[in-house]
Amino acid sequence: MRIALAHSHVNTFGGGERSVLELGRVLRARHHEARLVLGGYDPAATYAELAQMPHTRVGRLYWLTARVHAEAVLANSFGANLLSLRNGARVGYWVHSTRSVFLQARRRRVDLVARRVIDWLAVRRSAQLIANSRFTARRLRGLYGRDADAIVYPGVDLVAFQPGPSVAPAYAISVGRLSPEKGLDRLLEVWRDVVDLPLHVVGGAPPEELRRWQAAAPSGVHFRGSLTSTDLVEAYQGAALAVFAPFGEEFGLAPLEAMACGLPVVAWREGGVQETVVDGETGFLVTDPVTFKQRVRLLLHDAQRRRTYAEAARARAEQFTWQQTALGMEAVCQRLLGTPGSAPVA
Secondary structure (H helix, E strand, O other): EEEEEEEEEOOOOHHHHHHHHHHHHHOOOOOOEEEEEEEEHHHHHOOOHHHHOOOEEOOOOHHHHOOOOEEEEOOOOOOOHHHHHHHHEEEEEEEEEOOHHOOOOOOHHHHHHHHHHHHHHHHHHOEEEEEEEHHHHHHHHHHHOOOOOOEEOEEEEOOOOOOOOOOOOEEEEEEEEOOHOOHHHHHHHHOOOHHHHHHHEEEOOHHHHHHHHHOOOOOOOEEEEEHHHHHHHHHHHHEEEEEOOOOOOOOHHHHHOOOOOOOOEEEEHHHHHHOOEOOOEEEEOOOOOOHHHHHHHHHHHOOOHHHHHHHHHHHHOOEEEEHHHHHHHHHHHHHHHHOOOOOOOO
16 A cells, blocks of 8 residues: 655654654555655754655655655644645644644634634544544544544554663653653652662753753753654663653653553643553652652652563553554555545554
8 A cells, every 4th residue: 555654843852753763664565555754854863764764855845745655645744634634535634742832722813713723624634633642632523523533552663672681770761851841840859859879861842942941950951952763762771660741642652662661650640641641550640849859759669669660661561552553544545545445453
């Protein structure tokens, strides 16, 4: 099958970009003719492996005007979903984010209102609306008055991300862009009272923003910048546990990668992380800073519990593979062709 994987702003180490890369790899391995359509592509600011796949770079007008030569089009971002305005019968929109500024109803600027209207039309015209979690599906219903046609979870590379040798507790790790929605401010406040365990923060930001985060951080917090795949795995493997506190994140690849590396996860009980982290089994889900600190210290000082949770975390991660993601997307593409697929979609 000829499948186009489209993303309109490929310039960060984000979950949407990772999903395009890994899904494209697996689809090609399964003998599909998968090609990437990339807008705003900055190879230096995102996954270098994207450039190694067949791809086409396009400008902004492409999303509104192009007729895509593919049997199925899988859009992976707000801009790319505009392809459904001219290709709707062949477009499946895999939603990774519902937090764009133009979707906030209180924003009354004319340009944002116009963008919201165009986006609403595009979503309504997409032949298949695919959520990356049950949480996202609920958000889509509220935003667009449309139920998701499928829930397809992103996956994790279980070969690349795997537990390393046992080490003494060295640090906690948090991975994600240094941006407000990732909840780094919540973590920094927690870490003012966690003096017995350093926190390593992995993720990129413009220099001025990085300096602001560094100035706001208590002692014991180390900013490691963006890491390549190999260095990221080593960073996970050197940690005692992983911590995350985003505001309503739709899925969250980083907690899944951490669990694949055998790390217990302590996370804020919001968003899609509730569908991957199992409270009291692979880590903890919390709703306030005091409990967050207590759970971190419990895992730090209880080696047996930490080992038990680490084994359960790896087993849980094994339920989310890119191969399973590809099966779900193949079923979506079959429906775009008008032929029911045999693979499960959620």
